[in-house]
Amino acid sequence: MDDNRRNELRATYRDGLLHDTLPFWIKHGLDREDGGFMMSLDRDGAVIDTDKGVWQQGRFTWLLGELYNNVEQRDEWLDLAKHGARFLDECCFDPSDDRMWFHVTKEGKPIRKRRYAFSESFASIAYGELFKATGDEHYAVKARRTFQRFIDHNLDPQGVVPKFTSTRPTRGIGFPMITIATAQELRESIGLADANRWIDRSIDDIRRFHIKEDIQCVMETVSPNGDIINHFDGRMLNPGHAIEGAWFIMREGKLRGDDRLIQTGCQMLDWMWQRGWDTEYGGILYFVDVYGLPVQEYWHDMKFWWPQNETIIATLLAHELTGDSKYADWHRRIHDWTYAHFPDAEHGEWFGYLHRDGRISSQLKGNVWKGPFHLPRMQLTCWQLLAASESITPYSPRPGAQ
Numbered sequence: 001m002d003d004n005r006r007n008e009l010r011a012t013y014r015d016g017l018l019h020d021t022l023p024f025w026i027k028h029g030l031d032r033e034d035g036g037f038m039m040s041l042d043r044d045g046a047v048i049d050t051d052k053g054v055w056q057q058g059r060f061t062w063l064l065g066e067l068y069n070n071v072e073q074r075d076e077w078l079d080l081a082k083h084g085a086r087f088l089d090e091c092c093f094d095p096s097d098d099r100m101w102f103h104v105t106k107e108g109k110p111i112r113k114r115r116y117a118f119s120e121s122f123a124s125i126a127y128g129e130l131f132k133a134t135g136d137e138h139y140a141v142k143a144r145r146t147f148q149r150f151i152d153h154n155l156d157p158q159g160v161v162p163k164f165t166s167t168r169p170t171r172g173i174g175f176p177m178i179t180i181a182t183a184q185e186l187r188e189s190i191g192l193a194d195a196n197r198w199i200d201r202s203i204d205d206i207r208r209f210h211i212k213e214d215i216q217c218v219m220e221t222v223s224p225n226g227d228i229i230n231h232f233d234g235r236m237l238n239p240g241h242a243i244e245g246a247w248f249i250m251r252e253g254k255l256r257g258d259d260r261l262i263q264t265g266c267q268m269l270d271w272m273w274q275r276g277w278d279t280e281y282g283g284i285l286y287f288v289d290v291y292g293l294p295v296q297e298y299w300h301d302m303k304f305w306w307p308q309n310e311t312i313i314a315t316l317l318a319h320e321l322t323g324d325s326k327y328a329d330w331h332r333r334i335h336d337w338t339y340a341h342f343p344d345a346e347h348g349e350w351f352g353y354l355h356r357d358g359r360i361s362s363q364l365k366g367n368v369w370k371g372p373f374h375l376p377r378m379q380l381t382c383w384q385l386l387a388a389s390e391s392i393t394p395y396s397p398r399p400g401a402q
Helices: 003-029 054-070 075-091 118-134 137-155 174-189 195-210 239-256 259-276 305-322 325-341 374-387
Strands: 047-049 110-112 360-362
Touching: 003 054, 003 325, 003 374, 054 075, 054 118, 054 374, 075 118, 118 137, 118 174, 137 174, 174 195, 174 239, 195 239, 195 259, 239 259, 239 305, 259 305, 305 325, 305 374
Parallel strands: none
Antiparallel strands: none
16 A cells, blocks of 8 residues: 555545535534434435434434544534534433433434434443533533443343343344444543443453354354354344454554454454455445355345445554555455445435445435444544554564464
């Protein structure tokens, strides 16, 4: 990866974030009438559904605060972050149990609450950035409270009907993975006292239960003791999810100067690239079977935007940390394929859903799942990595390490 390539990439990520992605969402997503942000947008930004996903309210609020704190102190960004936080405060919590809704109307009336508590994780990092931006202690209190609610409910769900019976219990990688990222953000924004404890616990869970050295794989769902469940759901891998977790762990290794964590993250990336990269068409597949069997979900071979985003980050970070040319090659392949298929040159931002061969499946720019998070986080993270690359000392694996 020569200097010309690095400079080109840095400009692509920076300019894409500041002059395309962010303006698209500010222009089309802001709801000045009822608060918060509209997320269900057509290709040209037209609102096609006025309901609001709570995940996306927290995620966009976090992004705006993150940009204010780490890019430039623009009043517009801080004002919009406060705008998002007000909607979270006034409309997104169920007063009966302090849990957060998943889906609300334009006015903020509740429609649905999920069995899991990921709305809380994204709200917590949003509040954290607002505390850092303003110094207002009530944001720090809310950040700690919502993070603890996220932890407590995922460890011991209360007041919900289980999705499955007790016949075949499982554990998923989603909770420990999101715990790592959330605690990392809160450690930086509010100085969360027990952030390292939750990060260590979550990395240990991924290592103990989900990383399978014998078959070189990171499992999405396993039994409570980590055994592979030989049924459709248990065999199904989500390469993008595992690769996202890989760069969270690599990032922690970089921050701590811990070669073992970097090695774990690179190992996860290596295995899931081999399983997820589409050798025929390019890009990262959505689902694959651990044994190469057919996958039950009919969208298994589609190309969603976010696994590509996470793989772009992971391959670039792995190259920055190791200097291994393999990762530079993988980054070039995933970056070039993604940028050839997802961006919308006419109306801005990215399409979210492609067929396996790269044809557009849907013109949606946003819904309750897709919003201003994975793409702008990728653009910001990669821009920052490349801008700071001169200060990074490559990590060399121990002799014999994979």
